[in-house]
Amino acid sequence: MKITSAFCSLLACLLLATSVAPAFAALKITEVYPGVSGPDGTSDWIEITNFGAAPISLDGLFYDDGGSPTIMADQALADITVGAGESVVALVDFEDDGNTPAGAVADFQAVWGTGITVFAVTGGGGLGGGGDTANILDGAGSIIDSFTYSGALTNTVSTLFDTSGMGVAKQSVFGVGGTFVSNPFANDSLFTGITEIALTGSPGVNVPEPAAASLLCLMLAAAGVSRRRR
DSSP, X not given: OOOOHHHHHHHHHHHHHHHSOOOGGGEEEEEXXXXXXXXXXXXXXXXXXXXXXXXXXXXXXXXXXXXXXXXXXXXXXXXXXXXXXXXXXXXXXXXXXXXXXXXXXXXXXXXHOSSSOEEEESSSOOOOTTEEEEEEEOTTSOEEEEEEEEGGGOSSSBOXXXXXXXXXXXXXXTTSTTOEEOOOEEOSSSSTTOOEEOOEEOTTOOOOOHHHHHHHHHHHHHHHHHHHHO
């Protein structure tokens, strides 16, 4: 059987990635929901995907919004492990609605269904409808990954996604990147004469484009080699 150079490169990437210790650099924010005009259905949320080849714990990591993020105790992510290729959802800003962590999770599941790993973060700030940046940080306050979007992308019935993890925000489109339609929820502000809406998104699901996934794999593997050589 003839083995192409492209296949060899991809195989080398996979072998190298499995030899590198789990790195926070493999964690990427791949989707956000900054809410809509009127009732939002759920708290704002971010999706975190592990692009690495090994599980990574979120213990000791933090969330904050804005261009100059900082860390505080109440912004800590949950002490859970994200498996290789897995996506989890962090609910933020639920307290502004007078909600509780359990209530925020229940609201999310009512809209998006169960079977998704989801948890609530107490602090860190909600995501602005006029554009914002979501960040995940390590215990030293260094940014692990950021997801920036403009107001031109918001106030639609879709989440904002970046399935490649490469930092380009787009509106979710049904059927692209594993997107699906949520359960309907009450909203009488977004469209005249309509009292319920549904959203398009893919929380808990991430299907990166093959070319982008291979590129990210190579970048993460190279970063691992660089760290080991220092």
